[in-house]
Each structure stands twice: as structure tokens, then as C-alpha cells.
Amino acid sequence: MADLFDTAAPNAPASAGPRPLADRLRPRNLEDVIGQSHLLGPEGSLRTMLDSGALSSLVFWGPPGVGKTTIARLLADETDLHFVQISAIFTGVPELRKVFEAAKMRHANGRGTLLFVDEIHRFNKAQQDGFLPHMEDGTILLVGATTENPSFELNAALLSRAQVLVLQRLEDxxxxxxxxRAETELxxxxxxxxxxxxxxxxxxxxxxxxxxxxxxxxxxxxxxxxxxxxxxxxxLSRRAAQYDKSGDAHYNLISALHKSVRGSDPDASLYWLARMLEGGEDPRYLARRITRMAVEDIGLAEPQAQRVCLDAWETYERLGSPEGELALAQAVLYLALAPKSNAAYTAYKDARKSAKSTGSTPPPKHILNAPTGLMKDQGYGAGYDYDHDAKDGFSGQNYFPDHMGRAQFYQPVQRGYERELAKRLAYFNKLRAERQHS
Known part of the structure; x- marks a missing residue:
């Protein structure tokens, strides 16, 4: 009796009915596969496994239409394993049990099973764990296929027993x-x-x-x-670009946009913004991320940049799409061409780290208010120098906790407006040193 979910072997005779061109052109051996030479070429990792007779369980990670299913079928053919294909979308626990039972019977009779699981990332943790004992005892050789990043979507236990191979989109x-090849077939x-x-x-x-x-x-x-x-x-309609607002493309493209802005490349920045908008990204998400770029990567080198982003965000809210998207594009161009500094961002992180390590250390008493007599008796406010009354409007007093010692978190760069801030900082440091030695 035929096993559930079994599919025809790669070289099975064609059915009598009409077959789509993609099916008719399905390669009959690995040498006929177009693309993925980094895996299937003479020095490719998959070819090396096959030549050494050490094929392990695999996870194919790549975009649609690059050969994940085809290669899995051909691996079964080349290793003389029984090929079984299931989809995580349509398969539940009862069906998985039947697949495993059939594989066990086959294994007892001396035949291995290559189980190809399409969309494997759609199985939950418990279902993914269900593969582990059958992988470990050799009942199945698992080949999973996913368009999502396995690091985020697959259990660590399953990943530790399978090798992830990245399949690439086909080049021109x-x-x-x-x-x-299609013209020859037709x-x-x-x-x-x-x-x-x-x-x-x-x-x-x-x-x-x-x-x-x-x-x-x-x-x-x-x-x-x-x-x-x-x-x-x-x-013909152009095929929509591959973009999942909650998947890898989302994070890859926002990373590309952010790094292009940081790298002061206005053209690349505009390109990645356009790619995300064309993919259907929420412009409000982009407005928030663009404003973050102004704070994180430009900072006080161009204080106006943050205001430009907030204005662009508000303009989008008033105009909506598509007109309001132009305001976001203008903000991106402004950020890309602005002087860059992460000095404030770095200073903030260092200050947080220092605050965490010093715990609840109190401020020095001379900068504490003393609204009651008891607090005055405790020394609150004693010795405080009012800066407006000091020479140059600067007293140079210590404002850190008494036993902490002075720290310098903010170190402005010599770019944009921070050049002026660096001069001010140097000026106050000079005055502070003079006051301490006077």
C-alpha cells in the first residue's frame, strides 16, 4: 500500500494530463539545476557531502522559486532514499505520526527516508521537537525549506542537528x-x-x-x-517584489536604509526607502525609524535634523499617501547629507552604564535643596556656589557623587555643529581646572 504523502520519484514517468512548463522542465539530476553553484558546484558544500557519502539533515533557506523542492527531490534520487514531501501548512500532528510510522517500517526493512518539509518554520516548537528522535536514530533524513531566517523561526535543538544551506535568488x-531551456522545450x-x-x-x-x-x-x-x-x-503585470513586513526582508531593508544614511549616501538611502514603500511598508514605521536615525547617528552635529524628521512625520500625517511620502524622502536626503555624530548616543549609553554601576549613591550635599531646618542642619545646600554670581557665570563646582570621581561621557566630534560644542566643552574644562587650583 502506498505511503501517505509519498510523491513520485524524480524520474517518474509523466502523467497523461497537461503539465505546467515549470513541472516539465524540472531537472532530472543535480547537474541540470540552474543556479546555486555555491552549493552544487565541484567545491560546493552540498556536492562535497554527496561525494563523501556524508549527507546530513539540512535546512534550505532562500526566497521562493530558487530550487529548494527540486534539489531535495534530486538528493533523494542520488542517495537512494525514499522521498516523502509534506507541507507544514497542511500537516498536523496525526499526519506527522503516520509519516514517522511509515518511515520506521521502511527503516526496519533497510530503506531510509528523506522527509522534505516545505515551510518548516510554520511548525510550532512542539511539532519541531517531534522530528528530533527520528533524526537521531536515522529513521529520517530531514530536509526543511523555509523563506524565513532559521535563527529566529526554528528551534535551537533542531538547528543543532541540521546544517543550514542558503539558496540565492537567480541571477540574470x-x-x-x-x-x-524553456524555448527548447516549447x-x-x-x-x-x-x-x-x-x-x-x-x-x-x-x-x-x-x-x-x-x-x-x-x-x-x-x-x-x-x-x-x-x-x-x-x-503582463510586473511581479511584486518579495517583501514581508514582519519577515527578513523588512529587517534587511531597514538595515540597508539606516546604514546608507549613516554612510552619507543620499542615492542609496533614497533607493532603500523606495524599496520599502514599494513593498507596502507602513510609512509611519519609516517616519519613526528615520527620526531615530537623526537622534542616533546625527545628533548634535546637526540639531536641526531631528526637527526636520518630526516635521516630515507630521506632514505625512496631514497629507497621507502618496503625497506625504515625499516629505519622508526629503527627510532621508537631509539626514544622508548631514554631518554625522553618535557622540551623544555613546555618552548616553556610557552614562546609563555608570548609573547602573553606582546604584543609589546620593548627590553631593552642596547641590541639594534645604527647605527645612533639619535639612540645613544636615548640611544640605552648604557651600553651594550660585553660578550666575561667579566669574564668567561658571563656578566649576563638582556635581558628581562625592566618592565617584569626575567622569567624561560626552566627547563631541569635529564635525558640524559639534565643532562649536567641542570648543565650549574645552572652554569649561579650562575654567574648571583654573577654579580647582585657585
Missing amino acids: AELEQLVF DCKLPLTSDARVALREMADGDGRALLNLVEQVAAWKPEHPLDTPALGAR
């Missing part, structure tokens, strides 16, 4: 190779100009399966003349 040359050349052919590959956004679906549509057209890029765009 690899996509063109895929188009050529026995026709796509009715596109060379520029439109490039545009078609761009529409796929590195996703091989999406590209083949587009190719299949275009190949069915019978125009009188090859279509140019505008004509192609009128007939």
Missing part, C-alpha cells in the same frame, strides 16, 4: 539560461525584442518558477511582430 544570466522562440526579453526576466525578480509561468504565457501569444517592452508591460 541564470534566468536567461532558464528561458533558453520548440519556439519567444515573440519579444531583446529589450523586452530583459524586461521579462526583471519581472520574475529572481524567481525561476515565476519566470517559467511568464514564459508560458508569452509563448502562447501570436503577435504579428515581436513585442517591445511597453507592449509586454501592457500584457
